[in-house]
Amino acid sequence: MPPLQVVWFKRDLRAYDHAPLYQASQRGWVLPLYIFEPDLWRQPDASNRQWRFVRECLVELDRTLGRLAGKTHGLIVRTGEAVEVLEAIHQAHGIDALWAHMEIGNNWTFQRDKAVRRWAKARGIPFHELPQDGVIRGLQSREGWRDHWEAEMSQPLTPAPQRLQIPPLRSDTLPVSVGDDDCPHAQLGGRSRGLALLRSFLSHRVRNYARGLSSPLTAPSACSRLSPYLAYGALSLREVVQATRRRIQQVQADPNAAGLLRSLQAFESRLGWRSHFMQR
Incomplete structure (x- = not known):
């Protein structure tokens, strides 16, 4: 098996109109990765009702990716800190490139992404972070931003890959719960x-x-x-x-x-x- 194109799913839990996934699929074996980060779900703006929604999205995404690969399941889940998880995958299988959407989250996710960029640079691994939602991270001036947003929204939708080559790697079990907040009428994910x-x-x-x-x-x-x-x-x-x-x-x-x-x-x-x- 050649080195992998790792697609890191964060706040982009879909296979359609997903440029990182599509681009990676054109380059060889793809590892669709979701990292369950316990520290993220301990942040004050995280809750169990949010996790339940995310988990339901991930379950459906797993089935969708599996169909694209001719399998029952397609999403690889690993638990831990992002840099440590990526390093373990790189040591075991080799990472040719890392793909993701730019995440617009909180300071915790911003610092985590900076750490991953430093890790990728140190390992000589290209880290392709593609924008979504028309938002430009680190933008110094919003002059002309509305034209940029309109251009992004008018672009053709990216198709889902016709076929994925996904390696037969182990996948961790998604936690059922990350807390005890009860919200019986919360919206369902997927x-x-x-x-x-x-x-x-x-x-x-x-x-x-x-x-x-x-x-x-x-x-x-x-x-x-x-x-x-x-x-x-x-x-x-x-x-x-x-x-x-x-x-x-x-x-x-x-x-x-x-x-x-x-x-x-x-x-x-x-x-x-x-x-x-x-x-x-």
């Missing part, structure tokens, strides 16, 4: 659930969006409910933006759809706000 919510929202639920999004009484039904799927990358922002714009085009010619059009445009605007405030 790309298929996110796609179903996107379809139902754009087809009919969006009608009440513009007038219902600001009230705690109406927001649970009027809003898209897509936030966690975007936050953890089960859906890409670009695919949601493009689906919204296709729906806007469908209703623009209907003189009786002024309210629906207004809600769709309000939603499209807030998708841009999301990236804008992340960029700040």
Whole structure:
């Protein structure tokens, strides 16, 4: 087995519109890696309800990657600190390149990513960090940023790889729980659930969006409910933006759809706000 193209999944838990995965798949054997980092889930902004959502996304991603490789499972899970996990894989199998999306998280993930970049540089391993959500990490000036965001959102969606070569390596078991906070009505994770919510929202639920999004009484039904799927990358922002714009085009010619059009445009605007405030 030749050295591996490691694709490190973080907040991009999908196989579709995933440029790092697609690029890696064109170069040989791919190790789709999720690192369960206990210290990350001990951070004050982490919770068990978030982990349950992520775990459900990972279970579906595992099946999707497996299908692309002609297997039952495709995701390789390792537990530990990121640099130590990557070093162990490199020593055992060799890493030809490391691929990931730039993560816009908290200071803990920012420092972890800096440590991984230092490790990769010291080992002579190319670390390809590709942007997503139209956000540029380390940007000094936002002059021209909106044009950049628009260009990113207008790019064609990256297809899922037609075929993956995944090595038969061991995979750790995902923890069932990382805490004891009880949230029985929390949203369920997984790309298929996110796609179903996107379809139902754009087809009919969006009608009440513009007038219902600001009230705690109406927001649970009027809003898209897509936030966690975007936050953890089960859906890409670009695919949601493009689906919204296709729906806007469908209703623009209907003189009786002024309210629906207004809600769709309000939603499209807030998708841009999301990236804008992340960029700040």
